[in-house]
Amino acid sequence: MGTLISIRDLRKSYGTFAVLHGIDLDIAEGEVVCVIGPSGSGKSTLIRCINHLEGFSAESAITVDGIKVQPGAALARVRAEVGMVFQSFNLFPHMTVLRNVMLAPIRVRNAAPAEAEAKARDLLARVGIAEQAEKYPGQLSGGQQQRVAIARALAMEPKVLLFDEPTSALDPEMVGEVLDVMKKLAGTGVTMVVVTHEMGFARQVADRVIFMDGGRIVESGTPADIFDTPRHERTRSFLRAVLNH
Amino acid sequence: MNLLNTFFNLRVLWESLPQLLWGLITTIEIGIVSIIAGLIGGLVLAVARLYAPAPGKLLIRIYVDIFRSIPLLVLLIVVYYALPFVGIRLSPFASTVTALGLVSAAYTAEIFRAGIEAVPHGQFEAAAALGFSNRHTMSDIILPQAIRIVIPPLTNNCINVLKDTALASVVAMPDLLKQATQAQALAANPTPLIGAALIYVILLWPMVAVVGRLEKHLSKGRR
Ligand SMILES: Nc1ncnc2c1ncn2[C@@H]1O[C@H](COP(=O)(O)OP(=O)(O)OP(=O)(O)O)[C@@H](O)[C@H]1O
Numbered sequence: 001m002g003t004l005i006s007i008r009d010l011r012k013s014y015g016t017f018a019v020l021h022g023i024d025l026d027i028a029e030g031e032v033v034c035v036i037g038p039s040g041s042g043k044s045t046l047i048r049c050i051n052h053l054e055g056f057s058a059e060s061a062i063t064v065d066g067i068k069v070q071p072g073a074a075l076a077r078v079r080a081e082v083g084m085v086f087q088s089f090n091l092f093p094h095m096t097v098l099r100n101v102m103l104a105p106i107r108v109r110n111a112a113p114a115e116a117e118a119k120a121r122d123l124l125a126r127v128g129i130a131e132q133a134e135k136y137p138g139q140l141s142g143g144q145q146q147r148v149a150i151a152r153a154l155a156m157e158p159k160v161l162l163f164d165e166p167t168s169a170l171d172p173e174m175v176g177e178v179l180d181v182m183k184k185l186a187g188t189g190v191t192m193v194v195v196t197h198e199m200g201f202a203r204q205v206a207d208r209v210i211f212m213d214g215g216r217i218v219e220s221g222t223p224a225d226i227f228d229t230p231r232h233e234r235t236r237s238f239l240r241a242v243l244n245h
Numbered sequence: 246m247n248l249l250n251t252f253f254n255l256r257v258l259w260e261s262l263p264q265l266l267w268g269l270i271t272t273i274e275i276g277i278v279s280i281i282a283g284l285i286g287g288l289v290l291a292v293a294r295l296y297a298p299a300p301g302k303l304l305i306r307i308y309v310d311i312f313r314s315i316p317l318l319v320l321l322i323v324v325y326y327a328l329p330f331v332g333i334r335l336s337p338f339a340s341t342v343t344a345l346g347l348v349s350a351a352y353t354a355e356i357f358r359a360g361i362e363a364v365p366h367g368q369f370e371a372a373a374a375l376g377f378s379n380r381h382t383m384s385d386i387i388l389p390q391a392i393r394i395v396i397p398p399l400t401n402n403c404i405n406v407l408k409d410t411a412l413a414s415v416v417a418m419p420d421l422l423k424q425a426t427q428a429q430a431l432a433a434n435p436t437p438l439i440g441a442a443l444i445y446v447i448l449l450w451p452m453v454a455v456v457g458r459l460e461k462h463l464s465k466g467r468r
């Protein structure tokens with residue numbers, strides 16, 4: 001399978017404070033990559049550079065499906081191919097769940113409203129909230145809102161889905177329903193990059209796990225490599241801390 | 246009794262009423278045109294300030310600050326009496342609407358900016374991540390949420406514009422105040438002025454009351 005995302009020497013700093021110190025990473029089509037690491041290690045920044053929610057240093061290069069990620073006209077094309085699910089859902093509170101899901105295809109892909117609606121209803125059914133279509137986001141539980149957010153991202157038929165700690169803002173009893181949706185999704189062959197603290201999910205679903213610390217990729221490999229035979233002391237101490245908390 | 250006859254002479258009021266109502270129509274015309282010009286100008290300035298390159302942002306800030314600092318009466322007199330020296334000769338109506346519109350646009354721009362900034366940043370990010378253009382981000386996502394926040398201050402601004410239309414009388418515009426002073430001179434009695442004051446209150450009181458209720462309603466936070 002071909003490379004979908006290619007990241008070369010990704011550097012990013014806030015003023016003089018360097019957050020990413022030259023990251024190289026290729027993600028293949030259909031691959032599910034989980035990014036783990038301590039708070040402040042740059043995980044969010046890394047995936048937010050992929051759709052240019054964060055700008056990055058001029059020497060760095062990211063391409064998505066062959067399109068260079070940079071400000072300008074091509075950026076809209078990249079963003080149409082890259083879906084994102086946020087920790088805080090970021091649903092549009094002033095429109096119904098259905099409209100949340102169908103609006104982007106209409107506005108960005110010029111989809112016919114009737115088709116967009118049919119697809120939105122279909123997606124809402126897939127994430128298990130078909131009955132909530134006419135409600136407003138504020139009327140739903142956190143877990144339901146995050147599933148709407150996943151449906152909203154899927155409605156654009158993206159080539160890749162980025163998740164930034166999608167379950168961290170949820171009450172514990174709702175984490176499972178969102179992870180279940182994500183597991184199902186991983187099984188359908190969508191490319192996924194998931195920043196997560198859910199080690200069980202990473203172990204079970206990831207093709208590859210990346211451990212970041214201090215703005216660098218310290219170690220990457222299969223879940224078995226990372227969780228059972230980590231090579232770096234920093235990986236080991238991080239895993240000890242999160243697995244025995 | 247004498248006092249009542251002087252300040253609230255029903256006969257004088259009745260006789261001057263048609264003149265006052267003509268003035269009211271002029272006042273409302275000036276008000277509506279200025280308010281609409283200010284709303285459009287302010288919205289354009291607020292959105293442009295968000296997306297313009299740095300020099301454009303600076304220019305807009307300077308505009309907004311200048312037109313909020315300058316006394317409206319001074320601006321009006323400059324527009325009406327000074328601009329003719331550089332060949333720009335505006336009618337009393339056009340002068341008034343220009344001065345009121347310029348100032349109202351500056352205040353409206355600030356109101357919209359505050360409203361837009363009150364929309365959580367995650368809304369901009371979600372729209373960007375989905376590939377929305379700037380235009381659709383504004384029209385579909387940001388402004389519909391900002392509108393709720395800005396309605397009370399916008400209504401307040403409308404009230405101020407309507408009140409400030411009274412300044413038009415200094416450039417010989419036959420607005421409500423001007424008609425009242427003329428009627429007063431004619432009748433040699435101040436009752437038309439009292440009548441004009443009452444008409445202003447009747448016109449604006451409902452709007453003031455609505456703002457109060459809106460503010461209370463929104464501060465309860467239905468979000
Ligand atoms: N807007 C900003 N200005 C300055 N520093 C920032 C900004 N955003 C992030 N940082 C810093 O960049 C570093 C990496 O942040 P990032 O959010 O990518 O970490 P993370 O690995 O996602 O952490 P977490 O697990 O807490 O979400 C942190 O040290 C953070 O303080």
Ligand SMILES: [Mg+2]
Nearest residue numbers: 043044045165
């Ligand atoms: Mg993060």
